[in-house]
Amino acid sequence: MNVSQASVHPVEEDPPTTDGANNPPRARMKVIQGMPGTPGGLALRVGQFVLAVAALSIMATTSDFPSVTAFCYLVAAAGLLSLWSLSLAIIDVYALLVRRSLQNYRVVILFTVGDGITSTLIFAAACASAGITVLIDNDLGSCSDSHCMKFETATGMAFVCWFTTVTSFLLNFWSLASR
Amino acid sequence: MNVSQASVHPVEEDPPTTDGANNPPRARMKVIQGMPGTPGGLALRVGQFVLAVAALSIMATTSDFPSVTAFCYLVAAAGLLSLWSLSLAIIDVYALLVRRSLQNYRVVILFTVGDGITSTLIFAAACASAGITVLIDNDLGSCSDSHCMKFETATGMAFVCWFTTVTSFLLNFWSLASR
Numbered sequence: 001m002n003v004s005q006a007s008v009h010p011v012e013e014d015p016p017t018t019d020g021a022n023n024p025p026r027a028r029m030k031v032i033q034g035m036p037g038t039p040g041g042l043a044l045r046v047g048q049f050v051l052a053v054a055a056l057s058i059m060a061t062t063s064d065f066p067s068v069t070a071f072c073y074l075v076a077a078a079g080l081l082s083l084w085s086l087s088l089a090i091i092d093v094y095a096l097l098v099r100r101s102l103q104n105y106r107v108v109i110l111f112t113v114g115d116g117i118t119s120t121l122i123f124a125a126a127c128a129s130a131g132i133t134v135l136i137d138n139d140l141g142s143c144s145d146s147h148c149m150k151f152e153t154a155t156g157m158a159f160v161c162w163f164t165t166v167t168s169f170l171l172n173f174w175s176l177a178s179r
Numbered sequence: 180m181n182v183s184q185a186s187v188h189p190v191e192e193d194p195p196t197t198d199g200a201n202n203p204p205r206a207r208m209k210v211i212q213g214m215p216g217t218p219g220g221l222a223l224r225v226g227q228f229v230l231a232v233a234a235l236s237i238m239a240t241t242s243d244f245p246s247v248t249a250f251c252y253l254v255a256a257a258g259l260l261s262l263w264s265l266s267l268a269i270i271d272v273y274a275l276l277v278r279r280s281l282q283n284y285r286v287v288i289l290f291t292v293g294d295g296i297t298s299t300l301i302f303a304a305a306c307a308s309a310g311i312t313v314l315i316d317n318d319l320g321s322c323s324d325s326h327c328m329k330f331e332t333a334t335g336m337a338f339v340c341w342f343t344t345v346t347s348f349l350l351n352f353w354s355l356a357s358r
Contacts, residue, residue, distance in 0.1 A: 067318060127304075131306070170352075173353075177352070178357055
């Protein structure tokens with residue numbers, strides 16, 4: 001099975017062929033825990049997925065979220081992020097199972113751009129929802145009429161979700177710059 | 180005047196002393212336009228300052244902005260960002276006038292952290308204000324009663340301001356990683 005020419009490369013230990021010792025050493029990105037293809041990276045992706053699904057579910061269970069654009073946007077952003085994290089978690093599981101590194105330049109560019117976009121979207125959604133929640137709670141004082149608790153919990157989940165996504169983004173961006 | 184030991188280093192051209200040719204070459208960060216101490220960096224800082232002051236002024240001229248927490252937060256974040264950008268613009272002007280490079284590792288860490296914090300704050304403020312503005316305009320349809328146009332303009336300014344700040348942050352982070 002010749003898959004080494006594409007976006008995946010064999011990791012240092014356990015080389016599949018024995019004649020590889022004579023090849024010159026290839027330029028390789030430094031691997032830090034949390035990058036794609038590492039157990040830390042998989043943990044980050046699983047965390048992102050769980051938090052995004054939690055934010056989406058909590059917001060979607062309130063009856064009056066569709067009346068506020070920012071809450072609909074939070075549901076959409078959390079949905080997109082959960083799909084993105086799930087895809088990358090599956091890729092990480094595959095890379096860990098077949099013991100391959102995902103530190104290819106183009107793959108890391110793709111992951112960095114994707115993480116940048118999804119983290120910006122979820123942060124924007126979380127901030128917009130937080131603005132509305134604070135307006136309802138502090139400025140209008142009408143928290144008893146609505147599902148304030150659920151809105152606040154979903155917003156908090158989205159913020160923690162952003163924190164894990166921006167960690168992935170910064171790690172990928174770092175590995176891209178320090179190649 | 181012996182200032183080369185501190186956080187500033189002479190740039191390549193026009194060395195102040197003639198005996199420097201015998202010293203071994205020092206590890207130096209790659210300079211990209213837009214980084215601190217470059218004309219591009221100064222232009223970015225001036226742009227950030229002008230946009231932040233514009234957002235602050237437009238929001239502060241509305242009479243009812245203190246009744247919404249998100250709008251007060253936008254004024255505070257824009258005020259902080261304008262001070263930060265002004266300080267860094269002055270440092271850039273100094274570095275350009277005395278022809279010195281600001282690519283010292285600790286200085287770049289400081290600038291990166293500062294840009295990261297201020298860009299996150301202004302983006303959060305812009306998103307929260309956008310959430311409220313969309314709520315007033317689309318969801319409640321009560322735009323005629325309030326200063327919608329001014330709120331929207333201030334929010335737009337804050338978004339453009341975030342764009343210039345995050346550019347500075349990414350350039351600094353890149354130069355930090357690729358040192």
